[in-house]
Amino acid sequence: MKTLTLRHPIHTLDRRLLFSKGTLLTKETLDAFVHSRTTYSYRSYPLVSRGSFIKDWVSLLKMEPYVKFFPKREQLDAILNLLERVRVPIPIGLTMDYFKRYDFLTYAHILMVFALSALLARDLLPDFQEYIESSASGFTHDIGKICVPLNILRKTAPLTEMERDFIEHHAVSGYILLCYYYKDPEHPACKVALEHHERSDGSGYPQGIILNDPMVEIIAVSDVYDALIRPRPYRSAAFDNRAALEQIIEMAKNNKLRWDVVKALIARNRKSRPDYRELTIGTEKRGKPLSQNVYGIMVEEGDR
Ligand SMILES: [Fe+2]
Ligand SMILES: [Fe+2]
Structure with a gap:
């Protein structure tokens, strides 16, 4: 970790x-x-012992576009088995209850990144079980959003620069919170929280480092995909599945995301389930352009 200047306060739930x-x-x-x-010291507990997460998780995965990745109940169960040994410190469960109550989009996003990362890790990494357990398969990647005021998290109009900065600070906030909960700054889940918005070419944030950890790169791709296909407060329409994949391919071409992870994502999305190593990617663009998208549009302070 580079020396960090905290631009916003870090507090627990x-x-x-x-x-x-x-x-x-x-x-x-x-x-x-x-x-x-x-x-304080926090005990850890297995995530699957929280029945409500699993119930929500299964019902969200039955919806489009996730049903494409998990078309049969056996596939869901296989991933659930992989996740059985994931343990998290107790405050993480409380944080999820908070998101479920006050910011359902973040709650659903976390559950989907968790599932997709485990699926892609199984396809890509020989020692996937170890990676899934140690990183909590992305379950804690956005925990820093508890430090973002809800009125900013849920804001539907374009963000001011200060509000955007508050949101981007969640990577650092999450890192510090997890260091505190795990009592271990070297814990892989802390690394995931800090680095999941970094990019392969060093153009991400907060440190602008070049990503080089396979599990963080899998979580980064899962994170971008879910962010695109999900409606956001600032974007009532979501990208359709095809347009989201086209955006992600573009990012891989520009060396923002890792190619083999992107290929594994696309292979899992195709009905024929090809081997990602043999996948050919067409150049034709068929995704629908977005309407009502204010992402990236900034307003001046007070101009709201
Ligand atoms: Fe994030
Ligand atoms: Fe995220």
């Missing part, structure tokens, strides 16, 4: 302030903080 705005955070200060005797 129960409003315990961990770091204030403006803190200069080095690896040493973070290490000292997570190991200090004044911080």
Whole structure:
């Protein structure tokens, strides 16, 4: 981790302030903080023991476009088996309850990234079980959004630069929260939270590093895909499945996302289920253009 200047405060769900705005955070200060005797210790529990997540997860996966990835109940069960050994610290479950209640889009997004990452990891990584368990398969990647005020998270109009910055800060917030919950800054789930918006060419945020971790790259692709096909507060219409895949192919061509992960995503989306290593990708664009999209449009402060 590079030295980070916190542009926004970091607090837990129960409003315990961990770091204030403006803190200069080095690896040493973070290490000292997570190991200090004044911080709490959190027990971990298996995610599948939370029946409500599994129920929601299964019903969301039966909907388009996810039903294409998991057309049969056996395929769902196979992924569920892989996820059985994923354990997370107790506050993560409470965070999911919070999202389910106040920001259902984020809740559904997290559950879908979790499922898709496990599916792609199984296709791409020989030691997938280990990667899935250690990274919690992306289940905790957006936990930093609890530090974003709900009025910004749910805002339907274009964002101001400050609001966009608040949202982008969730990668750093999530990293610090997970370091605190796991008591281990080297934990793979912390790395996922910090790096899931980084890109293969170094053009992402918050550190602008070049991605080089296979599981983070799988979660990054799953994250982009779900973000595109899901309606967002700022975009009432979602990309259709085809347009979302075309966008992702474009990103892979521009070295933003890893090609083999993108190919595995497309292969899983095709009825014939080809081997991703033998996949040919056409150039014809057939996805529907979006209407009502204000993504990337900024307004001046006060211009709302
Ligand atoms: Fe994110
Ligand atoms: Fe995300």
